[in-house]
Amino acid sequence: MTHPFYFSAQLTALLLLSFNLVALSTAVAATQWQTISPNIQFLEQQRALRFYDSNQVLIEGDKCALMFDASGDFAAxxxxxxxxxxxxxxxxxYLVASHFHDDHLLGxxxxxxxxxxAQLIVHQQLATEFSMLQQTxxxxxxxxxxSIELSLQRxxxxxxxxxxxxxxxLNLAKQRLLRWRQYQLQPPQTYVVDSLTIDLGNYPVTVNAHLAHTNGDLTLGAENHRILVGADVVDWLPYPGHGNFNNWLQTLTQLHSDQRIKIILPGHGSVLKRNDLQQPLNFLHAIQQHVxxxxxxDLVQLQxxxxxxxxxxxxxxxxxxxxxxLFLEAGLKRVKQSR
Known part of the structure; x- marks a missing residue:
């Protein structure tokens, strides 16, 4: 049986392809650093990889900094x-991993x-299964x-x-591989069951736990809920292959109605506004209703x-x-399997 940590075969292939192509290049794909507020930097993935690699968010208070998520491109x-x-x-x-998918966690x-x-913070569910992730x-x-071996042959x-x-x-790629082989994905020191407030030094942030995009998601609220770091829970085009549709729709509905939220930083794609959440709400609801x-x-007919x-x-x-x-197929399959 396929463990829930793994994507569909097609999506995994695309993720690996994008990773290998970037990793083999001497030039690291540029991430655009955007100042969201005096304390927050949004590291937006380049547009060509926006569905296959994640954004990151850097938050810095007077005493501490926090990095939310890590790219799946290790060179980046x-x-x-x-x-x-x-x-x-x-x-x-602090390092916060929003969920278990490779492009948010393995980096x-x-x-x-x-x-x-730096303390690694994850959802409680992810903490219980974390030992599997070093193998991932x-x-x-x-x-x-x-991919290096194949390139050498060619x-x-x-x-x-x-x-x-x-x-x-290829010489550079081999040097990187040797270096990365020496690293270990260290287990988390802190896990979130419901919510966790962290003071970075005159700058409190709240990390919230959800069962939505996966069975263990984290989002982060800052500046009195004005800024939401939503990861893949709030993506314009959401990947629903591991989602809990009922909980996810409920979470999105609550966020969409929270008028305190002004800026949303998604896991993939550009900065959103609160009203933009209507699009993923409509998409996920349509998938569920269609099935x-x-x-x-069958899946082909549904598509x-x-x-x-x-x-x-x-x-x-x-x-x-x-x-x-691919995302549509994954969502339709998920709903069919859940019925």
């Missing part, structure tokens, strides 16, 4: 580490290596090693003038008969045209 995490070490005015005291191994005193980290490095097929260029890239209305249809307006809303570029059908 190392670039973030370099910037953190040159710009942080306070110690990095924590790199952050933990460079900031060993190792598996990802194994896939990276295989090197001789490259024009002679380009072989040295690609050999240099209920047509219980006799074909699904409201085409969502395809028009979501498939705005080539990346979205690839991601949307």
């Amino acid at each position: 995490v190392e670039a973030t580490v370099k910037q953190l070490k040159s710009t942080l005015k306070t110690p990095l005291c 924590m191994a790199i952050l933990q290596h460079h900031f060993p005193d 980290y190792s598996n990802k490095l194994d896939s990276y090693e295989k 090197l001789a097929q490259q024009p002679e003038a380009q072989q040295q260029h690609w050999q240099d890239k 209920k209305n047509y219980p006799e249809q 074909q008969s699904f409201d085409q307006q969502f395809a028009k809303d979501y498939q705005v570029d080539e990346v979205a045209r690839k991601a949307y059908p």
Whole structure:
């Protein structure tokens, strides 16, 4: 039986492909740092990888800093580490992993290596299953090693003038792999059952636990609920393959009606406003209702008969045209299996 920690095979393939392509490059994909408030930096993933790698959020008070989530691109995490070490005015005291998916959690191994005193905070459910995740980290490095081996085999097929260029890239990739093999994903020191308030130094934040996008999600509220760090719970195009639909819809409905919220920082994509939550609400509700209305249809039929307006809303570029059908299929399958 497939453990819930794993994505569908198709989505996993896309995630691994994007990871390997970036990791093999000498140039790390640029993450855009955006100042949300004097205390909050939003590290938005480049648009071409917005469905396959996560955003991060850096919050800094007078005494401590907190990093919410870690990229699944380990080379990009190392670039973030370099910037953190040159710009942080306070110690990095806390690392918060919003949920178990690779692109939010596994990069924590790199952050933990460079900031060993930082406490890792996770949902209670994730804490109980955390021992499995070191193997997930190792598996990802194994896939990276295989991509290096495949590239080495293909090197001789490259024009002679380009072989040295690609050999240099592969040498760098092998150096990175050896370095990352030495790291460990350290277990969390703190877990959240309901909510946890942390004072970063004249700057309190509240970490809240949910069962929504997965069986163990964390969000974070700051500045008297004005700013919501929502991770994948609030994504414009949500991945519903592991979601608890009833709880997720309830959570989104509550957030959508909370007029204190002005700014939402999602796990994927650009900054949102509170009213933007109507889109994922509509999408998730439509998936749930569609399966209920047509219980006799298989997955292919359900996809074909699904409201085409969502395809028009979501498939705005080539990346979205690839991601949307996979996300829709995952949601339909999830609801069918839950019935």
